[in-house]
Amino acid sequence: MTASSDRPVGDTAVGDAAASRSIVSVQLLVRLAQDYGVDGRTCLQHTGLSSDDLADAHRLIDPAQELQVATNLVEALPDHPTLGLEAGKRYHLGIYGVWGFALATAPTPRALADIALRYLDLSFAFVRFKLALDQGTASVTLDDQAIPAPVRPFMLQRDFAAMVNALTEVMPGARPFQRIDLALASPQDTTAYEALCGQRPRFGQPRHRITFMDGFLDQALPRGDALIARACEDHCRRLLDRQRQRNGLAAQVRDRLLRTPHRMPSLVRVAEELHLSERSLRRHLQAEDTCFRALADEVRKALAIELLTKAGLKLDEIAGRLGYADAGSFIHAFKRWTGESPTQFRRQFWKD
Template identity: 30%
Template structure:
C-alpha cells in the first residue's frame, strides 16, 4: 500500500467527521488543512473529492494534537451508521448473515473511507476482526483503531441488536486517559498492551441472520461500492487537487497563484510539486477544459459560443484554436463525431 499513499482514492468520511467534531469543540479546523492541498469545502460538498492516505493522516495528526484527551476516534466512528459507513453500510445490512456481511466488509472496506486494513482471524471456537495499520502512524494508531472499532460496534448494534458486544477487545496500546469510555461504549473486557488490535467474538456469531436481508439491495449497494472504488483518480494528489479547484467554476479562469492560494500553499511550492509529478499547471488546466468542453458538446445543445464561456474562454476564436489543438478538429465537429 505504501506506493499508493499519494493517490486520492479514499472517500473523506473520517475527515468530515473530525471536522464536525472540531467545529463543535470550537477549534479553528481550517488550520488542519494548510499545506495539504485540501480545503473543508471539498470534503463537505454534495460530491466530495477523494483524498490520499498522506493527506488524510496529515490532517488527522493536527486534529489529534488540537483535541488532546478526547476519545476522538470513538466519537467519529460512533456516529450514525450511514454517516460512518455510507453505501458499504447499506451493502452489509442487506446481507443474509453476519458472515456474509464480514465478507463484504473485507472486500470493500475502503469504500467507507477506512484508514486501516481489516481481516478475519479464526481462533478455535472464536473469530476476530483484526485492524491493521496501512502504514506505521504511531501518533494516529489509537485514533485509527478507535474509529474502526467503534464503526464496527455501531453497525453490529444497528443490525444485530442494540446490546450486542464482542467477547473481548484486545488493543496494542496502553490505556488512554479516557479508558473508562472504552468500557462504557464496548461493554466487554478490554485488554490493553495486547499483541494485536482486534475485536473477538464467538465463531457461531457468523451465522446470525439479518432481518434486513434483501438481495437486490445488497447487489445494488455492492455494485455502487465497487464503482466508487474504481472511480478514484490515479494521478498524484497534487494533480487531482488542482483539477478539483479548477472544476469548481471553469467560467472564471484561475491562475496558478489563485489555485495555490485555495490549496494553502505558495505558487512556488505548487509549481515545484507539479514538476515532481511531471505535470504543469497549463497542461492540467487544458485537460480540465477539454474534458468539460467535450461533455457539453456531446451531452447538451448549448451553442459553441456558450460552451466556450462555460470553460473560461471569452473569445470564441481562442476556444476554437484551443479545441483544434486538443482534439485535431473544431468544436462544431464534435457533435457530428459523437453521433
C-alpha cells in the same frame, strides 16, 4: 472447519495512498474539533484545504490530507485519550453511500464482513483488517502499523469504533464480542470503551484483536436482504473499478469536475486551470482512452447512483445537484447511462 490460527477469510490493505476519497470524513473530524472548542482553521493547517473546500460535499481529497487533519486534531487536544472513539461513533452507515447500504442489507455478519473487507477502499478506514476463523470462532485483527505513529492510536480507536458502530446499526442491542484485545496502554478511565462495546478490553496485548461469540457470523440480520445486498455489491465493484482505473490527467479532470457537479466547467475552462490548450487536453485524454464528455458523464453517473440510494431525495432535487435544468433532462441522461430510469434503479434499493 479445520483448526487454523491465522486463516484469512477477508483481507484488505490500508489503501492506495494515491487514491482520492470524499471530504466527508474530514468534515466529521472538523466538527468534532469544533465541539471541543478547536477552530476549524487549526484542523486544516498544512493540508492545502480551505473552508470553501470543507463546504463542498463533493470535494475529493488525498488520504494524506485526512491524516494531517487528524494529526492537527490530536495535537490540539492532547488530554483526550479516547478522542478517537468519539470520532468513530460519528461514522454511521449512511455517510458511506452504496457501501454503507450494502452493509446495512447484508443477510448475515459473514456476508457483511465479506463486503466490508472486499470494498474497504470505499470507506474512510486507514486500519488494515483481517478476518480469520479458528475452529468456528471468528476474530478480526486490526493492523495499524502503516499509519504514522503520532496519529496511530487515534486512528486505531476511530476505525475500531466505526466498526462497532456499523455492527450496532445492523444488530441493535446485540453484544457480539467474546473478547477484545488491544495493544494500547490502558487509559485511567475505560468508561468510553465499555459504553461502546459492552465490556472492558484487555489492554497491553501483543496485537489488536476482536474475538466474536461462537456462531455470530451466521446469525440472520434483521434488515438483511440478499437480493438488495447483491445489487449494492455490484455497484460497489463498479465504483471501486472506476476509482482504480482513473489516473494521470483523466483523474485530474475527473477530480475537478467533482468539485462542482451542479455547475460543471467547460473543457476550455478546465484546460486553462491545468495550463493546457484545449487541443492538448483533448489529445492527452484521448491517449488515456477517454474524452471530456465521457468523464463528465462518469462523474454525473457516479454521483447520481450515490444520490439515488439516499432516501428522501426527489428526482428534481437530484437533477439540480447534478446541474440539470429539470428532472426530465436527468431522467433522459440516466437512461442513456444505465438503460433504465432512475425510478427503476431506485426500486433495487428501497422497497415500497
